[in-house]
Amino acid sequence: MDSSTLNYQNATVASGIASAIAILLCFFLFRFIIKFGHHSREPPTVSGAWPIIGHLPLLRGSKQLHITLASMADKYGPLFTIKSGSKKTIVLSNWEMAKECFTTNDMAVSTRPTKLVANENLSYNGAMFGFAPYGPYWRQIRKIVTLELLSNRRIEQLSHIRVSEVQASVKDVYRKRNNDEEYVLVEMKQWFAELIFNMVFRMLVGKRCFGFGGLENNNRCLETIREFMNLLGVFTVGDVVPLLRWLDFGGYEKAMKKTAKELDEVLDDFVREHRQKRSLLDEKDFLDVMISVFDDASGVDGFDAHTIIKATTLTMITGATDTTTVTLTWAMCMLLRNPHTLKKAKEELNTQIGKERRILESDLSKLQYLQAIIKETLRLYPPSPLGVHREFTENCNLGGYQIKKGTRLITNIWKIHTDSSIWSDPLEFKPERFLTTHKDVDVKGHHFELLPFGSGRRACPAISFGFQMVHFILASFLHSFEILNPSPELVDIDGTLGITHVKTTPLEILVKPCLIPNCYETM
Numbered sequence: 052m053d054s055s056t057l058n059y060q061n062a063t064v065a066s067g068i069a070s071a072i073a074i075l076l077c078f079f080l081f082r083f084i085i086k087f088g089h090h091s092r093e094p095p096t097v098s099g100a101w102p103i104i105g106h107l108p109l110l111r112g113s114k115q116l117h118i119t120l121a122s123m124a125d126k127y128g129p130l131f132t133i134k135s136g137s138k139k140t141i142v143l144s145n146w147e148m149a150k151e152c153f154t155t156n157d158m159a160v161s162t163r164p165t166k167l168v169a170n171e172n173l174s175y176n177g178a179m180f181g182f183a184p185y186g187p188y189w190r191q192i193r194k195i196v197t198l199e200l201l202s203n204r205r206i207e208q209l210s211h212i213r214v215s216e217v218q219a220s221v222k223d224v225y226r227k228r229n230n231d232e233e234y235v236l237v238e239m240k241q242w243f244a245e246l247i248f249n250m251v252f253r254m255l256v257g258k259r260c261f262g263f264g265g266l267e268n269n270n271r272c273l274e275t276i277r278e279f280m281n282l283l284g285v286f287t288v289g290d291v292v293p294l295l296r297w298l299d300f301g302g303y304e305k306a307m308k309k310t311a312k313e314l315d316e317v318l319d320d321f322v323r324e325h326r327q328k329r330s331l332l333d334e335k336d337f338l339d340v341m342i343s344v345f346d347d348a349s350g351v352d353g354f355d356a357h358t359i360i361k362a363t364t365l366t367m368i369t370g371a372t373d374t375t376t377v378t379l380t381w382a383m384c385m386l387l388r389n390p391h392t393l394k395k396a397k398e399e400l401n402t403q404i405g406k407e408r409r410i411l412e413s414d415l416s417k418l419q420y421l422q423a424i425i426k427e428t429l430r431l432y433p434p435s436p437l438g439v440h441r442e443f444t445e446n447c448n449l450g451g452y453q454i455k456k457g458t459r460l461i462t463n464i465w466k467i468h469t470d471s472s473i474w475s476d477p478l479e480f481k482p483e484r485f486l487t488t489h490k491d492v493d494v495k496g497h498h499f500e501l502l503p504f505g506s507g508r509r510a511c512p513a514i515s516f517g518f519q520m521v522h523f524i525l526a527s528f529l530h531s532f533e534i535l536n537p538s539p540e541l542v543d544i545d546g547t548l549g550i551t552h553v554k555t556t557p558l559e560i561l562v563k564p565c566l567i568p569n570c571y572e573t574m
């Protein structure tokens with residue numbers, strides 16, 4: 052063999068080896084992409100982010116944010132990213148993602164973002180456990196709250212407060228009329244709010260807010276709590292560009308400080324009064340319990356006892372009042388807009404309870420149609436349509452996407468609740484679905500297509516209590532009165548979104564007693 056043939060053969064062998072290596076490399080690269088490439092993808096980012104401020108204009112836009120984000124989900128899919136400054140927030144919009152998030156990944160997503168300007172200013176720096184990071188402090192306070200206010204035994208013990216407050220409010224309306232045939236005009240947003248504030252204040256701090264024995268500055272207190280809930284939903288420029296925080300565009304931070312101070316003064320008064328009366332009390336309210344648990348302790352996690360007591364009481368007041376008032380207001384709007392539903396609810400009340408006695412909490416289990424009305428209201432009008440923000444504390448995979456530690460999470464509950472692949476006629480108010488096609492779906496956070504109270508470790512701790520309160524108040528009102536829309540126009544459904552979605556305008560209705568007079572007179 053001459054040398055040129057040998058060289059030719061060597062070159063052929065070398066190029067064969069090179070080709071084999073290239074094929075093998077391609078094969079492994081391909082396998083690597085299949086195996087890891089999908090997971091290293093981040094959820095798609097919404098286009099149109101501004102330099103530095105990202106999607107802030109979108110978050111502060113005039114349209115209701117849950118609706119804007121729902122349209123984006125139609126375009127970008129059930130998990131997408133929006134940016135506020137350097138921070139990424141993923142928006143979750145379908146039940147499959149919710150299931151994976153609040154089961155497999157729940158531990159990684161059980162904290163709240165602590166660095167938001169609203170959280171810093173309004174939550175006693177994280178001492179309000181609803182805004183506290185996931186950890187021992189949050190766990191300890193949530194446990195006390197669950198035992199001392201929300202256990203079945205405690206809810207049962209406090210039944211007399213709920214019943215007496217409902218009766219007092221019904222009687223107030225009854226007294227307004229001049230004769231039994233006359234309809235009187237009632238503004239329901241205020242009626243529900245006063246009743247709920249009285250109930251919640253009595254259970255938590257042992258006194259009413261409105262009416263006899265109420266606070267002097269009750270309307271101011273109600274407004275301040277509304278302002279608090281509104282400001283909690285605000286993204287400030289400081290959240291996005293911390294360097295510009297001091298400019299306080301829009302004056303939000305100033306308003307937050309003012310609101311926090313006003314509420315703090317109310318709470319200071321409550322705590323002072325409770326400490327003074329401490330030894331004289333037979334029946335303890337929630338604030339008494341908090342004082343006896345924490346006053347002799349040196350504090351927890353850097354928070355002193357006084358701050359913990361005030362912060363926890365405020366968490367419960369704000370958590371309980373707005374959500375329930377909002378739900379009842381939307382339920383009433385839906386009933387007025389859907390007379391056949393109202394008629395069926397009244398028929399159920401007449402059949403199950405009749406017109407000759409007052410309703411009891413123990414009657415609620417018989418009122419299945421009314422329960423379906425509340426579920427349907429919570430589906431179409433979840434009080435917090437975007438839940439309460441969470442933050443990922445670990446890297447994790449969600450729906451095949453890689454989510455990095457530090458990313459924030461918004462759950463678009465409203466979008467999940469109006470998914471047409473789960474709910475037929477998703478925007479129609481049809482309580483019947485909860486007695487037929489969706490009769491096994493409850494609101495406790497395990498059916499991921501219906502999550503008005505959230506899900507996982509951080510879900511609302513008052514699911515049963517909140518549901519029961521709303522059910523009892525709505526049942527009592529509808530049982531006690533005939534109701535009419537005073538206008539030939541349909542009741543409007545304009546809403547304003549803070550952390551809760553509130554009906555913007557008042558809700559005035561005409562009401563007339565429909566039980567035998569003795570039922571009201573003995574209230």
Ligand code: HEM
Pocket residue numbers: 180181182193366367370371372374375378433434435438439440503504505506507508509510511512513516517518521
């Ligand atoms: C219709 C009634 C209510 C609705 C729809 C509702 C809804 C919610 C939602 C969506 C969350 C956030 C859950 C999450 O992050 O996954 C939440 C949290 C919370 N809710 Fe409710 N809620 C209601 C009534 C109440 C009541 C009556 C109370 C108090 C008595 C209450 C106290 C709280 C607290 C303390 C948290 C924070 C829990 C934590 O961070 O660990 N809620 N609620």
